[in-house]
Amino acid sequence: MARSLPLVKGTLDLLVLKALSWTPMHGFEVTSWLEEQSGGGLELTDSALYQALYRMESRGLVEADWGMTENNRRARYYTITPAGREHLATESRDFLAYTRIMMGILGVAEVGR
């Protein structure tokens, strides 16, 4: 297993929104989804995830309400809002553009060595 990397600031929100963009999930589902997608490569406490969810709920990017899990347990389900989708779209675009520039520069430097 590769070394886990600390999360670049501000990207957690994007990852969570990405997770919710498929389907409404409760907190643990989001955590599990992220772990699966990253192959455990992200260094992230679970409480940080909840903080991100709560923060985005306040900002109206996600909405939450109680629902039932498949095993009939009461869980708080998060749904991405239209504002959240828009946020995800623009922020991902910016982030990708940013990484592309970073990669260009860092990639060139590596070749030059």
Added chain:
Amino acid sequence: MIRPGIRRLFRLHGRGQRVVDADLDEEIRLHLDLRIEKLQESGMSADEAREEAMRRFGPLDEARRELRREATRRESRLRLRERIGAIAQDVRLAVRGIRRTPGYALLAVFTLALGIGVTTAAFSLANWILLRPVPGVAEPDRLVIMQMREGFQGTGLSYANFEDLGSEIPAISSMAGYAHVGVQGGPVGVKPEVIGAVAVTGDYFDVLGMRPVIGRFPTAEEASVGGSVQVAVVSTRIWRSMFGGDRDVIGEELSLNGTDFTVIGVAPEGFHGTSRLGGTDVWVPAPAYAPLRHLPDSIMGERSAGTFMEFVARLAPGAEASMAETQLRTRMAGLVAAYPDANEIYKTNIPTIFEGIGLDVRRREGAAKMLSLMMGLGLVLLLIACSNVANLLLLRGIHRRGETAVRRALGASGGRILQTHLVEGVLLALAGGVLGAGISLLVLELFRSDSFMRLPPFEGVILDWRVLSFALALSLVIGVAFGLIPAWVAQREEYLANLKDAPRTRTGGTTTLRRALSIAQIAAAMVLLIGAGLLARTLHTLSEVDLGFDEDVLTFGVDAGNLGFTADHNTALRYALLERVREIPGIERVAVASSAPFTGVITGFNLRLPNEDNAVARQAWQYSVSEGYFATMGIPLMQGRAPLNPGELVVSEPFSRMMFGDASPIGRQLVEPVYGGTTNSYTIVGLVDGIRIRSLRESEDPVVYRSIESVPAWQSETTILVQSRLPRAQTEALVAEAVAEVEPQLAFYTVATISDGVKQAIGEERLLGRLVSLLALLAAFLAAIGLYAVVSYAAAQRTREIGIRIALGAPIRAVIRLVAREAGVLALLGIGIGVVGAVWLTQLVESRLFGVERLDPATYLMATAVFLLAVAAATWRPVRAALRTDPVESLRHE
């Protein structure tokens, strides 16, 4: 999963902290449980799994604290959003309801607008006259007005006294005196105009805490005696009108009464003296007083001169007006002791201090009284309007019982129902408020067009933030009250019971309230109708009063004193004016006089019989008149002759009766005691009919006429009186031309017919009469509508009963009686209470009545008759509707 939007519809109040905490704990617990389960599935023991789950979650307490904070913030934001959403929903609901019954809404809004409009107009006038600060003045509430005589403004103080006084009153930090100077002039080379000017002492602008818009104010040096620098500060108004608003005005020459002054500054916009109604446009330093009045400079040094008439002072920090008054009196007594001869008049004249500036002290009380009367009238109308709208809302509330019950049963909280009603009430009231502000502008036009309380017609915008917030506050209070009424009704009802039999009609417990409102409306409208009737009769009587002369005489006032004319020079000018104006073709009669009734200044004249003591001299009013005066004025000569020589008098009939009883005055001698111990003697040569010269209410005044050549030198004004065949504008132009030919430097201070002056004299009555009549008609109309609503509702409630009665063959009369009885009882009660109220409230206008008793039975009867007609009109439709009731239909309805 439930959509959050739906949730909002059901759970309408926000969640408390307890719920937030419970949710948070549950969420964390679930997370840890699921994590532990997953870890156990991958082969960990229960303990290991728990430890690993806690590790991955991070510090629990800290996380819980932060999440809790975030959740609380989110909930409060959500609550706010929900509340706004709910209000928006209610607004939509209210708008839909209003659109469904536009007639009802229009009536309510219009009714409120009338009430709010009139009240706001009265308030905005009060605001303009009494509350708004004088422009440009700093901390106006620390300023006081000083008078040198109790209850009377006009006893002056010399500059020497003023100087001695100023420095020794600790409660006053600074004070200034100012004297009005009659001035005509303008920029050099321009036709002179009459300008309001004052000569001010050095501290004047400092006391007011004022800054010039352009340039500077006079220095203390310029304004102290001995400084003869001829400098002037001009108002923004004449800076624009005379100097074209040019910023280079500083250094321009301004000619005043023949002396050239240099403009050094421009006063703040809207500042025209310490009175809000002031007309001052030029301020000159104190020493300029003497040259402007064509007096020797030495007068400024004379202790007994009495030059400065008015004083404004700023209280020292922490000092009170009463303190300053005590100190001022002590100091003044000291000056009397030091200069007993020069200051003799201050032995009996005790100085007084009034708090605040803005409105002339003498006018404050009258203005406040008149304005509170108007506010009171506006409030009465508002009360009627409110009870009308309350009635309408009550009816609507009853109609909507079913709807309310359904919402209630579906889980809407009492608070939410209340909010719906509040939103509707506030919406209606705000619409009324906006319309009312518009109406108040119309009402203000009424005042603007007429001289109000003998004040000059005001100019400028008088709706400011104070007025608008007044109207807004009024509408909000009304709106909330109106929201509460139906909500209260709803609260009293049993919701479920209502839900069950909502469509069935029943008489609610609100009937009593609505009846009471209707009675109150009728009573208030009756009071207004009676008041209007009394004032209308007063106005009629006043307009019928015979003044004893022709009111259509056109008068032109000039003051040659401004030009420094001596008495002889002025006499020559008067004759020259008379001759020249007489030559104008189309002018039938002309005369010159010292002044004219109702338009100019009148002066008293003390006269006694030759064998009497000076102390018993009786006061008359005097006019100095030229040949042709009586013919021009249309005053009939009763005995003797009219042309006058110096030393001769023509007396009016009331004066003659006062002095000689029924005996003929012709040939009798009279003596005028003159200040300083000498006397003047006169022989009476003519007797004329009496005239009224000041007031329509009082009996004819004792007037004497003497020759125009006998005018004392100090009375430098001249009035030209003209009877013309030509249109007024043409006459004015021709006379102006003629006067300019005789003396190009002479400006008119007044051009008016005597009836203009008479109109001003009864301005208050005219205004009040107009306003009250308008209000009374509106009130009667509104009360009739209110009554109509009550009666038709009651009739509708009893449709079934009426139907049965008709089916059983009840005579038409019985049906009418059934419906009309309620209206009759309400109307009679209302009228009765209204009459009692009027007997009590008309005391307020008693002093303004003339030629009619406050308890005039005819007026009371007329108001009652008008009201009974209104009641009949209000009852007619419901009665007709009841008569047309189809018995079968009404029974099937149930």
